[in-house]
Amino acid sequence: MPAERVGVVGAGVMGSEIAQAVASSGLAVTLVDVDPAALERGVAHVRAIGERRVARGRMSPQEAEAIAGRVTPVTEMAGLASCDIVIEAVPEVMDLKRKVWRGIETAAAPGALLATNTSGLSITELGRETSRPGRMIGLHFFNPASVMRLVEVIRGEDTTDATLAEGLALVEQLGKTGVRVKECPGFLVNRVLVRALAEAFRHAHDIAAEWTPAMMAAADAATVAAGPAPMGPFTLADLVGLDTLAHIRDDLHAAYGDRFADGALLAPLVAAGRLGQKTGGGFYTGERPDAEADDAGREVAERYYMGALHETCLCVEEGVATEGDADIAMVLGTGWEAGPVAWARAQGAGAAARMEALAGQAPRFAVPPLLRALATGSAA
Numbered sequence: 001m002p003a004e005r006v007g008v009v010g011a012g013v014m015g016s017e018i019a020q021a022v023a024s025s026g027l028a029v030t031l032v033d034v035d036p037a038a039l040e041r042g043v044a045h046v047r048a049i050g051e052r053r054v055a056r057g058r059m060s061p062q063e064a065e066a067i068a069g070r071v072t073p074v075t076e077m078a079g080l081a082s083c084d085i086v087i088e089a090v091p092e093v094m095d096l097k098r099k100v101w102r103g104i105e106t107a108a109a110p111g112a113l114l115a116t117n118t119s120g121l122s123i124t125e126l127g128r129e130t131s132r133p134g135r136m137i138g139l140h141f142f143n144p145a146s147v148m149r150l151v152e153v154i155r156g157e158d159t160t161d162a163t164l165a166e167g168l169a170l171v172e173q174l175g176k177t178g179v180r181v182k183e184c185p186g187f188l189v190n191r192v193l194v195r196a197l198a199e200a201f202r203h204a205h206d207i208a209a210e211w212t213p214a215m216m217a218a219a220d221a222a223t224v225a226a227g228p229a230p231m232g233p234f235t236l237a238d239l240v241g242l243d244t245l246a247h248i249r250d251d252l253h254a255a256y257g258d259r260f261a262d263g264a265l266l267a268p269l270v271a272a273g274r275l276g277q278k279t280g281g282g283f284y285t286g287e288r289p290d291a292e293a294d295d296a297g298r299e300v301a302e303r304y305y306m307g308a309l310h311e312t313c314l315c316v317e318e319g320v321a322t323e324g325d326a327d328i329a330m331v332l333g334t335g336w337e338a339g340p341v342a343w344a345r346a347q348g349a350g351a352a353a354r355m356e357a358l359a360g361q362a363p364r365f366a367v368p369p370l371l372r373a374l375a376t377g378s379a380a
Ligand code: NAD
Pocket: 009, 010, 011, 012, 013, 014, 015, 032, 033, 034, 035, 038, 039, 088, 089, 090, 091, 092, 093, 096, 100, 117, 118, 119, 120, 140, 141, 142, 143
């Protein structure tokens, strides 16, 4: 049966965006936050999205009002009792999430689907905090969730087939695209993207200890020219936020080791509080200079793409995602024009040869069997 009422716990950046996405697909939302001011901001955010869409002629005032009217803000978990699904979006702190899940478990209806929007914490562990680990799933929305179509639907160790199917059905009900992901550190998109960024920055640091804005712009231009990414690594990192990136990279480095070492370009900027666009400067300060690709930039771009492709192949080989879902995720989650697998397949033997050349310089690029199979057309 399709869901009718969804509980969203946490009314911050993601919770309010998820509430908007859910309400705009016609479902009722119970939005829970311990902080009444956060709840007020969350509901105001839902209204503000509606007002913007009305101003742009994309929605009628009545529609915007109806969407906001479907969101009921409450400060008590008891409000979750009537929800078919609960999506948790409280801060990314394991102890806090554990505590919140114990509270949700007490309040939620026995049959409710339990979902967490964690970016990287263990869904399996969170599920085991409740008495119904089979009902727990990851629904990893991308920011801003009111706009972004991709949702990683993450299966933990205990997640049942029925739970997975319900998670995918909800995503479809929201008009979004779900990709199935088997739980692993970083899930799929962050794992692939952060590997690509780490490889790019590591190589950049090998080339030069200091990178000027002109050098970075040349590498960004080379990246856009050489493949399907919409922007280069330095621009992307500034957009994501260097602290967020460093945090995810640290976790993935701890989980996977040397593949996620990133040289030493990022850390000093984070230490200096230069966190990217949100602080008015990160790798770049002020305008990004116009630049054409140069040789150093092309080397950085090569590491970026081969890093992404290598990690994608590992994910597919480990059963984290199918080739098709990996491609969809990179296209919808990061704006690539084509996914890594399709991009590699289009090159025939070329991609494996490029990987082989890098493996000669750095053994971590050892050509994955999947990539060899893609080159010969024997992979599905
Ligand atoms: P946020 O800090 O903006 O919002 C968290 C909200 O949770 C706050 O309003 C806070 O008052 C509320 N909260 C704290 N303790 C609570 C409790 N005990 N009960 C109910 N509410 C409580 O955080 P965010 O950026 O929205 O992130 C939320 C989750 O989404 C995290 O797990 C994060 O990793 C994940 N995520 C974030 C992004 C992003 O771009 N911000 C993207 C994808 C996933």
